[in-house]
Amino acid sequence: MTDKVNEMSKPERYIALDGLRGVCALLVCILHARLLTHLYPLDFIRNAYLFVDFFFVLSGFVICASYSHKLNNFNQLSVFFIKRLGRIWPLHLLVLLGFLSLEFAKWYVASQYAVDSQTSAFSGRFSLDALFTNVFLIHALGIHDSLTWNNPSWSISVEFITYMAFAVICLLLFSFRRILAYVAITIASLVILFNVMQTNLDLTYDYGLLRCFAGFFVGVLVYRLKAVIGLNLSFIQGSVLELIAVASVIYFVAEFGANQWSLLAPVLFGLIVFCFAAEAGVVSKWLSGKWVQLLAVLSFTMYMIHSFILTLLWRVIYLIDQGQGQYIKSVDDAHGYNQIVQFSNLYFADLILVCYLLLVVASSYLVYRFFENPWRKRFAQFAHQYVAQSESIKTAPVKSEG
16 A cells, blocks of 8 residues: 555656746736836737646646556545645635735724725625635636636636546546547637637636636647657757747747637647657756746745735735826726736836745745645645555455354
8 A cells, every 4th residue: 555655646747847837937927917017018928828828738747647547446536636635725725815814904994994995895806705616616617707816716726627527537438538538628628719719818717617628638638649759859959949949939929829829829838848848958957947946846836826915015006006096007908907007117117026026936935835835745645544544444354243
């Protein structure tokens, strides 16, 4: 039993791909800052929402690499379920508690001191019914008509359901039928997304599950493809291929992220994952560096807490501004952004952005070290104890009567 536990606790690791996840998480944090900086006019930054699709593709690739050959019975399915829940749920609840504290503080200040606010506490995005659906990770299934509480958490809502769909497929289907299921889900998701898209792939609380299905199962198929053919490249060959891949992503996100061609993002990111899984070139070497790997470790934490930090910053700015419009400006933005924070000096805005990013990274480090990682380990330990107990019950001798 110990050997089985150790086997399930050592997932396959791709250092360069981890580094890419860290860089993409940082880009998403920059996008959501909504600060009018020198970076803001760049279409590559304004379309950085697409990197969530890279997360989905990479997740499918890594989960398939780590678990597709292990999900053969209900005990292993239970371990998978508990460990995946431990990966996302504790941090999700922590951030929800943070937002809940802000709403209570807002309600208390408004009731005691009659301080004017744009919206009342526990309304709109922060309604109590949405809190219930957030706790149970079902808030991105078309239940609400907007994003709620911690905006980025829509993706973990749909990703957790996708995890379970993958696990059930692995448990019930084998060999060629399993691959057919992956292909069918991917194609069906892309076709439906194409028919419901209004402008681009930025679908979240409504069709986010289909978006996740498309990206995740592209990643699964890419892993199966890699297992068949792989890539054996020299450093020069790998470097050329990786540089072309990076240039392709920059061009695609900038040029097509705002229109219906963005539907092809999961396919492109699948090719990128296939390329960097070889870890053969100069970009992979850079992605393996100490500081990029720190971002890799903190990527999920950064993604989950940056909206809370931004909410704090926006509320401070609103109090300073007092509705005078000196900092908060409404803009007519073709990308659908209703409001950005604008300062009189772009270089000062750049400085604010850097400080915000440093705050996100530093906060993520503390949260990861003292909360997220310990709780992840607790869930993993519980999962293995559960399986050990189940196995011992099955193998325990039956005492005969008399």
